[in-house]
Amino acid sequence: MNGVPESNPGHLAALLREGLPAEAVLSDPDVTASYANDMASFCEAGTPAVVVLPRTVEEVQHVMRTATALRVPVVPQGARTGLSGAANASDGCIVLSLTKMDRILEISPVDRIAVVEPGVVNAVLSRAVNEHGLYYPPDPSSWEQCTIGGNIGTASGGLCCVKYGVTAEYVLGLDVVLADGRLLSTGRRTAKGVAGYDLTRLFVGSEGSLGIVVRAVLALRPEPPRQLALAAEFGSAADACAAVCKIMEGGHVPSLLELMDRTTITAVNDMAQMGLPDTTEALLLAAFDTLDPAADLAAVAELCTAAGAAAVVPADTHAESELLLQARRLSLTALEAVKGTTMIDDVCVPRSRLADMLDGTARIAEKYGLTIGVCAHAGDGNTHPTVCFDAQDPDESRRARESFDEIMALGLELGGTITGEHGVGVLKKEWLAREIGPVGVELQRGVKQTFDPLGLLNPGKLF
Template sequence: MADLIAQLRAGLPAEAVLTDPDVTGSYANDMASFCAAGTPAAVVLPRTVEQVQHVMRTATELRVPVVPQGARTGLSGAANASDGCILLSLVKMDRILEINPVDRIAVVEPGVVNATLSRAVLEQGLYYPPDPSSWEQCTIGGNIGTASGGLCCVKYGVTAEYVLGLEVVLADGRLLSTGRRTAKGVAGYDLTRLFVGSEGSLGVVVKAILALRPAPPRQLVLAAEFPSAAAACEAICAIMGGSQADAAPPDEGGGPGSPPGTGPVRVGHAPALLELMDRTCVRAVNRMTKMGLPESTEALLLCAFDTPDPTADLAAVGALCTAAGATEVVPAEDEAESELLLQARRSALPALEAIKSTTMIDDVCVPRSRLAEMIEGTAAIAEKYDLTIGVVAHAGDGNTHPTVCFDATDPDESRRARESFDEIMALGLALGGTITGEHGVGLLKKEWLARELGPVGLELQRGIKQVFDPLGILNPGKVL
């Protein structure tokens, strides 16, 4: 331990190496439940690439594990300490190095907060779409580590689609550059995508080149109440998949060679946001915020458009919701009303956390066509285990977040919570889904990752880990 601290301090400012147990303990875990955290040897807060390289060279020489960290808002235990490790916190590397409107890129350090970047590029008429619910706290490095998503992914995609290039410090301290600044590029294997979602297990991201888009018009939101999750999911399928209501009128031909009286069927809409809250979430939000949301509804669907004519798009979607059985459809009249509805959605997880002392937030993504089965199956699991489980979902993606609320001091309730969590993941796989759409694997889902990948997939992924980290010092015990 003394050798480790001495060597770290030899290449770092004194204030960058923290060893007080009370301080280092406060860095030891992220926001996941049921994930053990060890006792770190030190917390290191570098400000430069060279300082990160020094940390990794020291760790390699002394065979000390290193756990990279961002803001620790993760929900899978990926940032949790292991015994005797260096916690490598990158939050001090927080500079926006470049915003280039012509190339439509931003170059940032890993500690830049998502919302800070989003606001900075918006000032130049640009848009960085990935927007996790924790965007006011989470960092770009953490977003890259978990390949995070957000509310607007249904139209704009997830973090991986915006990472053009990276600078990564490898386990032995070498600096690797991947990717490009150009709009296109296919030279060699796509190492950039390999690092996105690797949860710090292959290298330490120290710089990112991110793609930007032109800023869209401000969005308007519609809220629709449904008497059942099945009805809400029927509306979601109609919105995303199109319906006969979207077909051209009978007196309009579909073009040369088309039979008389037929027209092209519109293949769905492109909402900027399509979110679902079940009754448990709606009531929890009301208790916490006093917003007065309709507690009689079984499912509340929020749909937003940022198109040139969002009012017309919302009207079309409102008709689809009504056809699917919506009992009430309320389009927002302006941006203020839209923001109020979005605030209700953003409040869902904090509101569920207020129900019990502990929550386990699942992250199961299924095909949109199976979303109703996922939500109804989760409700049956909640009843089976006599637990409160609220579901919020990025409905346009099929990405559900069942949140198990329980008392961690009650052994029986904790057992039931863990068993229900596992059954929810099993349900997701049975429906053709995945155990994580955006939160990552970390410690929480290692066993389930093996089930999803299968033995051949697991063997190949472990081989990749061996190439990048032959000593196994980067975030050991996580992911694989």
């Protein structure tokens, strides 16, 4: 049974209201339709039977017990800022929106942890821990909207990953409601712990397919000094990538090392009038949050100049630095404005192959006659080739999809991965199988069977 029979959605809603407030169960089709999908293009989405917005762990458990009893699929959701279709509804499902579970339960400066519910917005948590002199590093571009639960589900990253790593490195423990409604606690709140299999890491990046995260223990760091940034202009992407390699080879530890190609720079200027140098082929942004960031920037400036930078402009103030970083954060929104629709790839390659990835993407754009802008977390090789197209043009849409697939194939050919931080969802199911191979698929399906034997949790995603 893959969903609720059309004649019984009212029965499902009635049963759910036995354990949830009436206002937490939405069954109006016009309302539930608005929860059908996330921000990914080319990803199919079904029609949910009902949307629930629980506020407590017990309410989530009631939802899962009801779903198991009726054999109804459940699709967990956060803010739906995802870019892979992982939060898309399936026909007849219960959409389980966790946005109302948005409490910060604890911030401990001594233990350097925060305990939060899944609906806490990333930026809200970041500002709250800053008040205690602490820092939560993962900072996706959508940090003002995306939730911690969604970040955990997709193992998301951000601009600071080159120094501080991704979400998985900050999740110490989880409370998870399983498919049958049982509550599982994993991990710890201590600095160290190696008891048994690392189930916490297993849930991070599982896209809601193994259980519903209802509480997370997150590691924090002391708040670093405010960062200073520089912008280096290059006449070619290859020179910019050579500079990245020299910076990393030289042992420098920037808090941010980002790249924007000419297409992306132009799009940002057109949308926000940022005044970026749109005559250059590649703009490299580097930042340091050390005790002497000016000295670190000077050393990186020398490496950029040696690699062929036409100009290197250091920011003199924190405000100037933030303006540069804001330009980078606007990249994906600006590219979407070029044609109205985008397909955002998320291919991560070894840093040593970054230039090959950008050059190959440019050839693919030329082959298909499309605008493809590239912005990248250059310090960790995570590129975001963004295909811009008119969704109302069938031929252009076809070419967009084909170019997207060729970019993923190129990433694998270069020894990379199909996703560095956006997840698999619906968009990259076929490519996950290609990357991990038949043995990997078999074992991962076995894990799924153990946690979700009825296949009710986020069906149709990953595999």
